[in-house]
Amino acid sequence: MDTLRRLLKPLATARRGNVAETVGDWRVSPRVDDDALSAAFTAAYGTPPAGIWRAPGQANLMGTHTDAVGGLALPMALPWGVSVALEPTADGTVEARSVQRPGEAVRFTSAATDATAAGRASVPGWARHVAAVFWAARGAGHLDASAGARIMVDSDLPVGAGLSSSAALHCATLLALADSHHLTALSGDRRVMAGIARRAATEFIGSPSGTMDHTAPLRCAEGRALFLDCRTEGGRNVPFALNDAGLHLLIIDTRVRPRPRDTARLDATRHAECARAARRLGVETLRDVEDLAAALDRLRHPVLRKRVQHVVTEIHRVNAVVGLMRATALPEIGAVLTASHFSLRDQFEVSCPELDLAVEAAVHAGARGAKMTGHGRGGSAIAVVAEEKVDGVREAVSTAFADKGFRAPRFHTALPSSGAYRTR
Template sequence: MSGGAWAAPGRVNLIGEHTDYNDGLVMPFALDRTVVATASRRRDGVLRLSSTGTGGRYETVELRVAELTPGHGPRGWTDYPAGVVWALREAGCPVGGADLHYESTLPPGAGLSSSAALEVVTALALDELYGLGLERQRLAGLCHRAENRYAGAPTGIMDQTASACCVEGHALHLDTRDLSRRQIPLDLAAHGLCLLLVDTGVKHSHATGEYGRRRAGCETAARTLGVRALRDIGHEELPEALERLPDPGIRALTRHVVTENRRVERAADALTTGDPRALGPLLTEGHASLRDDFRVSCPELDLAVEASLTAGALGARMTGGGFGGSAIVLTPLPERAAVTEAVRRAFAEASHGEPGISPVQPSGGARRLS
């Protein structure tokens, strides 16, 4: 195949935050906002990456495929697609040069996995251009390796799997230990409900030290408790486990991961039994845990949650890695306008920038466009 166009979506994580790198449970769904790649093969071993950047500025970088090495290229957005090419070649896939031009409707730094969408659309384009025949989970795994090893961001595998494997109208229940997947119908409108996405405008980066320190703390806890990962601590075992952890910060990280895994299970049960309103308290509990135990929230996220609940929302929480980004709000449809106005008014009164607020619905995963 000589060329074509492909799209990969960002994701909203309904529940299950900072559990994926602890071998835990997550439940994201794909957004209708995507990164689109127009791609064609080259025969000269050159990887030419271009995009329409901030303010409409056209950016282009050329790299030699054979010279791609983690830590030795230009730092920035091109690390993600370049890392995918490196990971494919490291896995023995016969990938050569390519022209790849990107356009995106995903805001970077909003906690919606724009980097994973960029990786997945690159991998899908190269998979088809070079006839690799990669299964979707394998493709996601190589993108995850690219983000960890090449881009230097210590994330789990949830984002890439969501972008590659989600199904329209469903949330993806993913066990990140064995990578088993279950598509759970998510039709909130049929129950008179709406899920709002609140983009606070506060940017974040997974490659910063704070995210890595949280992951390292979780790994320290697992070693101290003598388990492979915090996934292995059941909810009923939590009190005893916490007593064995002398550091209060490590205890708090552990408490969040164990209780968050339980919240994912309860959320899946709520959706499976046709009771999506029960998601509300789980979202709010999850936000309190992320704010107080994992300490990855920020004033703008906390304000979005507080204002939403005061205005009649059933539940709300930050979504994504934290330190900025977006919140999600579960609200009855009749309260949607009031909740939206309450959040905007609260941000204005606090002298924050105006948040972006829009309804979201589960969309399909990565796909070929033409």
């Protein structure tokens, strides 16, 4: 612990520099209630929905910013997510509404929606994510032009908190479409579904999205973390029994909301740097670097050296955490989480002062370890905390934020939850 404290000390004096803008939160429900969602759908459309489907948010325990190089990742599904009530139609028209925005309806024709700038602009706001799913499913040959739907969405997953709220909306909508339109070839293959949902994000929305973002909501399992190979898309769920070890996963939402265009720009820059480093090293991707010391000796560019060091060591940390999970040594994963944050802060340079302070304060208050999750420059940190220390860690982080004049953080405790499913 003394070593961790020495390493954490520089966090307290970090300069703000180029950090994300703190913006207002999108309003979400305290809890999604299926009865209330069904009633809202019926009130809006005059008939009950054919069903309700739900996809969770996710927190990446380890493997942050490695999926773009075909690395390893270790996400878990969260208890909060996005629910979609849907009634299929056969007229090609889609009408989307949200519990969060009563009285507002967005209508578009599935066949007329495309990934051009004009096509995207024709569908406003959050409903663009719904249109993206229709476009991607149609482009993959699973949905014809006559397939439409009436939709009502509700969410209890914070938006912009680094917990994959957009991916949850994509996955819930796609699962609802596949089930309600009887697309059995699609609904039975979660790997294919993840690829379609990812295409909706990257090609229609224009948002950076790695393999993990849409795989985790579809393929995670309750009580487990998904050990995912982002190159082969193979994965298996590893037991992550926090309760049995007397531990909690504490989500610390810094309430710093990165602007989407800034996140996209940062991700694109980091991906380009990783690709340039791989070319200089003569490997397909940084996943293929076997001798890190030799690779760093060959690279003279200081920025590329940093990127290589993060990616290669982060992949090793995924294997280390999986090994500790299998050995039921869950308290020991905390130090690996904290080491990951140091690397994301110093080597990949995607943290921000609020995330750094959340990690510092949590570890000093007795958390076993902590790190940022998500793309970075805002959003949330996660901490592994013994049950009896959760209140103290919350208080310490809140006090540290107040002392720095930062916006008060929000806290949630989470257990590994189920992937996407039909709730009724």
